[in-house]
Amino acid sequence: MTTPPPATELSADEARRIALRAQGFLGTPDRRAGVRGVLRHLGAVQLDTISVLARSHELIPYARLGAVGRTTVENAYWKPTPGTSEARPHAFEYWSHAACILPIEEWPHFAFRRRAYRSRPHWNHTLPEGTYEQVIKQLRTEGPLTATALGGAKKTSEWWDWSGTKVAVERALMHGEVVCVERRGWKRVYDLAERAIPADLLHDELDDTECLRRLVALAGRSLGVGTRADIADYHRLKGEQVDAVIAESGLVPVTVEGWGKPAWADPAALATPPRGRHRTTLLSPFDSLIWERARTERIFGFTHRLEAYVPKPKRIHGYFAMPVLAGGRLVGRVDPAREGRTLVARQITLDGPKAVPAVAQALIEAASWVDCTDVRVERVDAPDLRAPLTRELARALA
Numbered sequence: 001m002t003t004p005p006p007a008t009e010l011s012a013d014e015a016r017r018i019a020l021r022a023q024g025f026l027g028t029p030d031r032r033a034g035v036r037g038v039l040r041h042l043g044a045v046q047l048d049t050i051s052v053l054a055r056s057h058e059l060i061p062y063a064r065l066g067a068v069g070r071t072t073v074e075n076a077y078w079k080p081t082p083g084t085s086e087a088r089p090h091a092f093e094y095w096s097h098a099a100c101i102l103p104i105e106e107w108p109h110f111a112f113r114r115r116a117y118r119s120r121p122h123w124n125h126t127l128p129e130g131t132y133e134q135v136i137k138q139l140r141t142e143g144p145l146t147a148t149a150l151g152g153a154k155k156t157s158e159w160w161d162w163s164g165t166k167v168a169v170e171r172a173l174m175h176g177e178v179v180c181v182e183r184r185g186w187k188r189v190y191d192l193a194e195r196a197i198p199a200d201l202l203h204d205e206l207d208d209t210e211c212l213r214r215l216v217a218l219a220g221r222s223l224g225v226g227t228r229a230d231i232a233d234y235h236r237l238k239g240e241q242v243d244a245v246i247a248e249s250g251l252v253p254v255t256v257e258g259w260g261k262p263a264w265a266d267p268a269a270l271a272t273p274p275r276g277r278h279r280t281t282l283l284s285p286f287d288s289l290i291w292e293r294a295r296t297e298r299i300f301g302f303t304h305r306l307e308a309y310v311p312k313p314k315r316i317h318g319y320f321a322m323p324v325l326a327g328g329r330l331v332g333r334v335d336p337a338r339e340g341r342t343l344v345a346r347q348i349t350l351d352g353p354k355a356v357p358a359v360a361q362a363l364i365e366a367a368s369w370v371d372c373t374d375v376r377v378e379r380v381d382a383p384d385l386r387a388p389l390t391r392e393l394a395r396a397l398a
Contacts, residue, residue, distance in 0.1 A: 008254040008270055012145065015225050015256045015263075016299050018272040020328050022266070024064040024291045027276030035061045035068060035076035036090050043218045044100040044235065045077075046286040046296035047093065049186065052310055052320045053336050053343070055371050057101055059284035067369045077101050078182035090200050093188070094173075096235045097291060106218075107197055111204035112177075112211040117174040127171065128164040131305075135168040136192070138176065144181055144191040148304030149217070162172060176204070194220040213245040220251040222288065226263040226295070233267060233292045259298060282362045290323060290330075302330040318347040324360030334363065342374045343367040349381045360392035 010018070020026040023042070030037045038061045039045055043248060049058045059072045077091045091101045094110055094223075102110070135150055151165040162170070169190050172178035179196040181187040193202060205355045206214075219234035220226065226234075231251075250266035285291060285306040290296045295302045304323060307315040318335025325331075333356045335347040343366060363375050375393050380386040 008252065008265065010225065010254055010256045010263075011167035012257045012259075013298075014274075015259070017313055018265070018269045018276070018329060019226075019289070019299055020224075021274040022222060022269055023277075025279045025281075025289065025325060026274050026328065029065050029279075031065060034065065036250070037089060038064055039077065039101060040103050041222070043106070043222045043290055044096040044102055044288065045336065046097055046288070046291075047101060048101045048185070048286050050320060053322075053338065053366055056284040056286040058120065059282075060287060062369060063281045064279065064289060067365070070300065074182075079323075089196060089246040092197065093183075094272075096285075097233070097288070098236075105201065106214075107201045108203060108206050109144060109211045109214045111207040114174070114204060115175040121148050124356050125162055126164075127165040127167050130138065131168040132165040133174065135172060139190060145188050145227070146184065146187040148187065149239075150190070165320050166234075169348050183336070188227070200296060209245060212241050213249050216242055216245050216249040219249065220249065220264055221266045222267040223266075225263055226325055227259065227261045227263050229263065230262075230292055230295045233295075234288070278326070279326045280361050280365075281324075282336070282366050283325055285320065285322065285331075289325075296330075300330045304330075317349055321347070321349075324355070324359050324362050326355070331355035332359050334359065336366070338372065339370050339376075342376050343370065343372040345375065345377045347379045347381070348377060350385050350389070351386065353385060356388045356392055360389060360396060363393065364396045371398075 017026060024038060025344060032233060033040075042060070045057050045060050050056070054062070054070060057077070058070050059108065061068050062075055080088055080090065086094065089104045091104055092107060094102055095104055095113065112367045138150055139145060147163075147166045147169055152163045169178060173180060173190065176193055178190050179193045180192045181196050182189045215235045215237065216231055219231045222234060223230055228242055228246075232239050246264060250267065250300050252267055252270070254265045254270075256263050256324060265304060285304070290304050291303055298304055303332065307317060307321060308319050317333045321333040321335045324335055332343050333349040333352045337344040337346055345363060350356060353384070367373070367375050375397065377386065377390060377393070380389060
């Protein structure tokens, strides 16, 4: 593919601010649109099993909107609003960047992925004969069910030792015949797509090119500005899939100071300079602002790695270290835990003395959100900053 000459040159700082605004961290948050607005703005909210302060899909709207009730978050994703024009599903769960909550109107645009799953020549799990048909029949008869209610999720206690029922219902989800309509105690609740997806959206009529063009455009809008790799990573597309459609996606080529690679931007992001108030907050390691490690290093000069799956002796920043965003910069990390009504900062890494007030503010706000009345700091990587941080916290808690 021949890339047209760049239309705009951006400084590294302009690109950073465009990215922050696109992700909802710069400017006044749209509180009227709430959690559903955040979901549609981002295009995808990642799910993950780890829960420290809260689960990641709860931390995403919190980081942008502030103290949104956790029940409010769950209801916003999964519950229709009865008696209004909103009395239809708002979201579905599917494979995007990873397992993600996605806006319901994007169902048709994942037809390319459903087709790809249906044509897969092999699977990691054996599907017993007749089990798939039995699962579909049971859902049709009994309504939405968890894998446990369908007959059991696992054969043994091993995480991936799935039962035949679980294999069948997960395959049906990948194929698009079944949909996850909510999470209940972290278990997927499955229903038939024909019941769960609005009739005007329930189709696979869009060809792969149209699906990819839409997802590339959405990724560009959600990123503000990004390289080919950034855009591909957002919905886990292949580089050649991006190449095939980016010229018709509506994104415009730009150059960014210091990036060293071609980039594309959302024209709307270039139309007005990004201005407004910066959020100060803890970020989930699964936040789409920092999904892609190379992008995070390029934009913020910040190396981000989830260490939950790293052996404890080899961890540097902690099990679930959450980057701290303040003033449009990543200024530190907090590895949190909870003990009763105390938020425990097991380990704090600070980017110098100027980061102390911001980290203290982020800790206090997070503690209040999860109904903690106290904050305890166990370790600060820079010992000379422990006393100033403790004073800031004591002042805020007084």
